[in-house]
Amino acid sequence: MLDPLVPPAGTETAPDERTEAARAEMVAGLESAGHLRPGPVREAFLAVRREVLMPQAYVRRSKPDETPPRWDLLDWGVPADREELLGLLYGGESVLIQHEGEPILGRVPGPRSGGSMDKRPVTSTRTQPVTEGDHPMTSPTPAVTTPRSGACQCGKIQFTVAGEPDYPHTCSCRDCQRLSGAPMMSWVSFPLDGLAWSGGEPSWHYTWPDSKRGFCPNCGSQVCALDDGATSIAVTLSALGNPPELVPVNQSFRENAVPWLPQVPDTRDRPHS
Numbered sequence: 001m002l003d004p005l006v007p008p009a010g011t012e013t014a015p016d017e018r019t020e021a022a023r024a025e026m027v028a029g030l031e032s033a034g035h036l037r038p039g040p041v042r043e044a045f046l047a048v049r050r051e052v053l054m055p056q057a058y059v060r061r062s063k064p065d066e067t068p069p070r071w072d073l074l075d076w077g078v079p080a081d082r083e084e085l086l087g088l089l090y091g092g093e094s095v096l097i098q099h100e101g102e103p104i105l106g107r108v109p110g111p112r113s114g115g116s117m118d119k120r121p122v123t124s125t126r127t128q129p130v131t132e133g134d135h136p137m138t139s140p141t142p143a144v145t146t147p148r149s150g151a152c153q154c155g156k157i158q159f160t161v162a163g164e165p166d167y168p169h170t171c172s173c174r175d176c177q178r179l180s181g182a183p184m185m186s187w188v189s190f191p192l193d194g195l196a197w198s199g200g201e202p203s204w205h206y207t208w209p210d211s212k213r214g215f216c217p218n219c220g221s222q223v224c225a226l227d228d229g230a231t232s233i234a235v236t237l238s239a240l241g242n243p244p245e246l247v248p249v250n251q252s253f254r255e256n257a258v259p260w261l262p263q264v265p266d267t268r269d270r271p272h273s
Helices: 016-032 040-047 079-089 174-180
Strands: 056-060 070-075 095-099 110-113 117-120 127-132 135-140 148-151 158-161 166-171 185-191 195-198 203-208 211-215 222-227 232-236
Touching: 016 040, 016 079, 056 079, 070 079, 070 095, 158 232, 174 185, 174 211
Parallel strands: none
Antiparallel strands: 056 070, 056 095, 070 110, 095 117, 127 135, 148 158, 158 195, 166 185, 185 232, 203 211, 211 222, 222 232
């Protein structure tokens, strides 16, 4: 399996200075947009070599209204392709990596025409093993997106979450009402293995035998909720700064909702318990 921190055998290392600069530019852009803070996730973004994880990618050559569409497959092993490929891999946008379900391994660089493309996000620090026949390879994990940073009110507890946000919603259960001192709390879930704390973990309080809430012991801010054995963690939208794109799609425990506030409509695409 390829090591994303080490270039493949036989690969020239002369472009290292340029690739390091590209990684630094990408991290600076994420920081300026408020998506990244100092911590282990930031260090991983600086260390992981995307040109090793994704040594080939497509660039579109045709105009938006041109048919059939035309692409070129760029290859890190072709020196003339490297500068353009770096721009794709570290530009922050999704990258076109697969044409018409073709095998990922053993592809010949060059033009393609017609058909469809499969995209993958490049703002990812995780990889998962994928096998094709007997040949191991690494591929970016599609679910991982640009990391988000959050914090409590006083800043003692800070964290970064990476991954696809799931089920933003409000909750008006008695626990949420009493813990927040408000009619409801707002939540969104992320993969637990995409969570990184900085400055220490929150203090924990069990509200159910198998479910606990995380809060700052200094300012008391409610930050997260975690079920025993879960693979995802719920964080409060307020700790994330109430990002406008994460709009609650449902309200839990409607029977406990106060009568003087309108309830959040149920706009879910799929059911949640």
